[in-house]
Amino acid sequence: MSLQPHQSWSPATPETAHQFTEAWLANRRLSEHTRTAYRRDVRTWLTWCADRGLEPLRATFLDVNTYARQLETRLAPATVARKLSGVSSWYDFLVKLQAVTTNPVGGADRPYVDRDHSATLGLTPEEVDALLAAAATAGKRTHAMLTLLADLGLRVSELVGLDLIDMSYERGHRTVRFTGKGGKARRRALTPATAQVLDEWLTERGLAAGPLFRTSTGGRVDRYAVFRLIRRLATQAGIAEAGRLSPHSLRHAFATTARAEGVPLEDVQDAMGHADPRTTRRYDRDRHNLDRDPTYTIAAARARRNSA
Structure with a gap:
């Protein structure tokens, strides 16, 4: 199925969500590693939504906040921020397709990441x-x-x-x-x-x-x-x-x-x-x-x- 603006996708099925993801990735110039990471991050978000009976096309910033706080219990702030960035890019693509009117990640409370510090262990x-x-x-x-x-x-x-x-x-x-x-x-x-x-x-x-x-x-x-x-x-x-x-x-x-x-x-x-x-x-x-x-x-x- 070819994805076009103005098309109706509510509610989104797992098959449609997969099509969204692949179309989104196909429209980005990404390395295979980044493509794999983005696909995994969106899949994790969609699974979280499905487990709670939440329609991802109707998710709000409050849902994203709940998701982020749960991620923060086991992941570093920089990792959570990266995962949310991928999901946000996915929603930006859906806004362009007019599948959603707003990006729920845009209004979410993202974790603070110290841009002047890296957690990677260095070497002398x-x-x-x-x-x-x-x-x-x-x-x-x-x-x-x-x-x-x-x-x-x-x-x-x-x-x-x-x-x-x-x-x-x-x-x-x-x-x-x-x-x-x-x-x-x-x-x-x-x-x-x-x-x-x-x-x-x-x-x-x-x-x-x-x-x-x-x-x-x-x-x-x-x-x-x-x-x-x-x-x-x-x-x-x-x-x-x-x-x-x-x-x-x-x-x-x-x-x-x-x-x-x-x-x-x-x-x-x-x-x-x-x-x-x-x-x-x-x-x-x-x-x-x-x-x-x-x-x-x-x-x-x-x-x-x-x-x-």
Whole structure:
């Protein structure tokens, strides 16, 4: 069935709700990981409505508030906010279809999320080195995956989505192309050291087309395998709280180290694919370091003037 504005859908059946969801996702430029997460978030909301005999097309902000408060009993505020964001986008689509007149999430009381803080556990440069050393003993594929995460600050979805065809050359640089958040096509340079680690894996992997990082059966390595791998290697390397680490920990370390080494904020932002520089600053765990307080720079400049 083709969905068109002005069509009557009240009450919505599970089949119609599924059609809404698939049409909504088809109209968005999203990575497969984001698409899967949004589909899951809407399904969770629809199941919650069904369990209470609530027609989702007649839900109000009060219903969304009740749903959110229940989620908050077991999930972090940032996770609840993300789930509500997906449901809100779904309702925005239904408003455009004129299936509903208003978005009930719009008037809901969403949880406060500190945009200046990330709950992701970060890593020091020394811990990153230890993790890479452990990866080097675990096989060429493992070493290559963790090196790309550490040296490029990739999202895990970007890493596992890479194909052999994404490896290229541009203006004297070895490069890797990938689809970033929001479906944006992006490319990054590979340093000689990073390229060497990757080439060692490519030699072992062979030249067959397909996923860059394959399983023993030829399938694509999934993001959950990378999570488990990082925690196992972190335990092996003796890193504290290894069980709380994630691929995103390496992404945080990338941002923090780049800023500590003097890379301009806008360059780090571009490298990480952030639309908002505030997001990049949130990743920088060293941003409140008093050694970087501008007062020292101002005082040094004044001292130079006074001594001239």
